[in-house]
Amino acid sequence: MNIAVCVKQTPDTETRVKLTDDQKAVNESDINFILNPYDEFAVEEALKLRETNGGEVTIISLGPDRVKSAIRSALAMGADKAIHLVADKNPSDPNAVAGALAEELKTGNYDLILLGKQAIDDDHAQLPSLLGEKLGLPAVTVVVKLDINGDQVTAEREIDGAHEIVTCNLPAVIGAQRGLNEPRYASLKGIMKAKKIPIEEKPAALAADQLEIESFNYPPEKSAGKIVGDSADAVPELLRLLHEEAKVI
Amino acid sequence: MKILIYAEHREGALRKITFENITLAKQLGVPFEVAVIGSEVGNLQEELGKYGAEKVVFYQNADLATYSPDAYAAVLAEAVKKQGADVLLMGATSTGKDLGPRAASLLNAAMATDCTKVELDGDDLKITRPMYAGKVLANIRLSSAVKVVTVRPNVYSAAEAPATAAVDTESVDAPGFKAMVKEIVSGAQGKLDVTEADIIVSGGRGMKGPENWHLIEGLAELLGAATGASRAAVDAGWRPHDEQVGQTGKTVSPSLYVAVGISGAIQHLAGMSSSKYIVAINKDPDAPIFKLADYGIVADLFDVVPRMIEELKA
Numbered sequence A: 001m002n003i004a005v006c007v008k009q010t011p012d013t014e015t016r017v018k019l020t021d022d023q024k025a026v027n028e029s030d031i032n033f034i035l036n037p038y039d040e041f042a043v044e045e046a047l048k049l050r051e052t053n054g055g056e057v058t059i060i061s062l063g064p065d066r067v068k069s070a071i072r073s074a075l076a077m078g079a080d081k082a083i084h085l086v087a088d089k090n091p092s093d094p095n096a097v098a099g100a101l102a103e104e105l106k107t108g109n110y111d112l113i114l115l116g117k118q119a120i121d122d123d124h125a126q127l128p129s130l131l132g133e134k135l136g137l138p139a140v141t142v143v144v145k146l147d148i149n150g151d152q153v154t155a156e157r158e159i160d161g162a163h164e165i166v167t168c169n170l171p172a173v174i175g176a177q178r179g180l181n182e183p184r185y186a187s188l189k190g191i192m193k194a195k196k197i198p199i200e201e202k203p204a205a206l207a208a209d210q211l212e213i214e215s216f217n218y219p220p221e222k223s224a225g226k227i228v229g230d231s232a233d234a235v236p237e238l239l240r241l242l243h244e245e246a247k248v249i
Numbered sequence B: 001m002k003i004l005i006y007a008e009h010r011e012g013a014l015r016k017i018t019f020e021n022i023t024l025a026k027q028l029g030v031p032f033e034v035a036v037i038g039s040e041v042g043n044l045q046e047e048l049g050k051y052g053a054e055k056v057v058f059y060q061n062a063d064l065a066t067y068s069p070d071a072y073a074a075v076l077a078e079a080v081k082k083q084g085a086d087v088l089l090m091g092a093t094s095t096g097k098d099l100g101p102r103a104a105s106l107l108n109a110a111m112a113t114d115c116t117k118v119e120l121d122g123d124d125l126k127i128t129r130p131m132y133a134g135k136v137l138a139n140i141r142l143s144s145a146v147k148v149v150t151v152r153p154n155v156y157s158a159a160e161a162p163a164t165a166a167v168d169t170e171s172v173d174a175p176g177f178k179a180m181v182k183e184i185v186s187g188a189q190g191k192l193d194v195t196e197a198d199i200i201v202s203g204g205r206g207m208k209g210p211e212n213w214h215l216i217e218g219l220a221e222l223l224g225a226a227t228g229a230s231r232a233a234v235d236a237g238w239r240p241h242d243e244q245v246g247q248t249g250k251t252v253s254p255s256l257y258v259a260v261g262i263s264g265a266i267q268h269l270a271g272m273s274s275s276k277y278i279v280a281i282n283k284d285p286d287a288p289i290f291k292l293a294d295y296g297i298v299a300d301l302f303d304v305v306p307r308m309i310e311e312l313k314a
């Protein structure tokens, strides 16, 4: 099975996001970048499928030079090859990213394209569906269970308050959600091996962004509220406040 | 400008976000129409009219009884063209997020996901959407001719504004069905999802184990709330993943969020800090959740929650 996994490099979840002084961008100077957590599930699933079906796993990431370290993390887990679509910055428009990834994916003859369900920086959650449309393939998003039998795909996806069982054929695009698997840790051997795998560089064929970020704000500061009490005896007062002051119950 | 609102429905019932989006469109004062896609509509137009929809177009094909993102996207993109809309408004629900990008791609449209504010600026839209799970808010513009916007549930509350909805029914081709839903497996029966709930009661590691969750559920039931959980509770296997609130779980904006035995790690706060009111029950006065909480009780949750249940029953 010929599998591509699209991965994004994102700030780690501990990051306190700081803005530049003009609030036009995120200040990246103190950020520790990682492989997007959801993409770890996508990589893991690809490796498991390769273990049962044979084949090859190719990692593809679009972004500036720093994304190579996320690519290395995915290689260290056990992927075979990697392509870096070089861009001078992360495009703000997911549609532009999808276009460039689709151009690359078209040339690879992949049976399966795996992604994370969402990148935890921009939170677009658009790429799996966008790629499906651009490649003319079925896409199943937010997948927590994946069964592949020949070219028949049965995927279980999380929806609001329930799960859906979706069927389609390969080739297909799958967006991985937590629960799909337990990502492996990279072994020392894996890390050493990954260092030797060449990362193929290509310029990203990016269309102009049609989603533009004009500025950022911090969310309105919440001031610490009131400690109503230090025992269960505070409960009646709490309920009164919720009812009369906050008017939420 | 003209807006097309995608009417999201499941098992014959419209989802609340559809009414919220109608209210938003009315608030913007922009002409709008509603598109329903499916095989049978029933009387959905009556309910849509209740919130102020004056024009509903029902795109019908027997095959559309089954949800398929590619088939629905093709019909939806046609609907946008046919009705001459330049903004497609949907819910930032699991369906909106699945379907929206496919429709956007077909329409050559830029799309903004999970927006929390949509305003009119002359003939353009000014949009706010949280990024980094709400750690920052981005002010964005879409410069494409057609724009797709999904709005976070619960941000605009649906207001009744009775109107009579004129209905057109159009039989459409439904090509595609590359991926299709075979079955919907409901979790706990009729469970309210945290993203749609107006009140959420969430439990964390302080709950000690799943055997104590009757406290969270009991309190939630009395408040008409959905139940949520911290990642610690989910990782321990006490709660299903779809209840997880936070940066790698769900982002929620209820009117009231009750955090029980949750410390308030940055990843958890990211997912719930835009709640209108936050209550924290934690025995550690230094727990970071208190920095964000509007009201807190510093005490043992096993005393406080039963007492809340008792008082609410009284």
Ligand SMILES: Cc1cc2nc3c(=O)[nH]c(=O)nc-3n(C[C@H](O)[C@H](O)[C@H](O)COP(=O)(O)OP(=O)(O)OC[C@H]3O[C@@H](n4cnc5c(N)ncnc54)[C@H](O)[C@@H]3O)c2cc1C
Binding pocket: A013, A037, B203, B204, B205, B206, B207, B229, B230, B231, B232, B233, B244, B245, B246, B247, B248, B249, B250, B260, B261, B262, B263, B264, B265, B266, B267, B268, B271, B281, B282, B283, B284, B287, B299, B300, B301, B302
């Ligand atoms: C990549 C990554 C992603 C993550 N994503 C998320 C996410 O999406 N959501 C999320 O929630 N976390 C997430 N986390 C985990 C996060 O860092 C915290 O570990 C987690 O939120 C802690 O959960 P908790 O508050 O339930 O547990 P703890 O931090 O252990 O807190 C338990 C609290 O309960 C209190 N307590 C204990 N007993 C009692 C009692 N009897 N009465 C009253 N109070 C009591 C304690 O004082 C304590 O404050 C993520 C972490 C990583 C690394």
Ligand SMILES: Nc1ncnc2c1ncn2[C@@H]1O[C@H](COP(=O)(O)O)[C@@H](O)[C@H]1O
Binding pocket: A006, A007, A008, A036, A038, A039, A042, A060, A061, A062, A063, A094, A097, A101, A114, A115, A116, A117, A118, A119, A120, A122, A123, A124, A125, A126, A127, A128
């Ligand atoms: N720049 C990128 N390069 C490669 N893959 C990406 C990129 N951006 C997003 N993805 C993939 O698309 C998924 C969803 O991202 P998004 O739609 O941006 O939330 C991510 O989890 C990645 O798997």
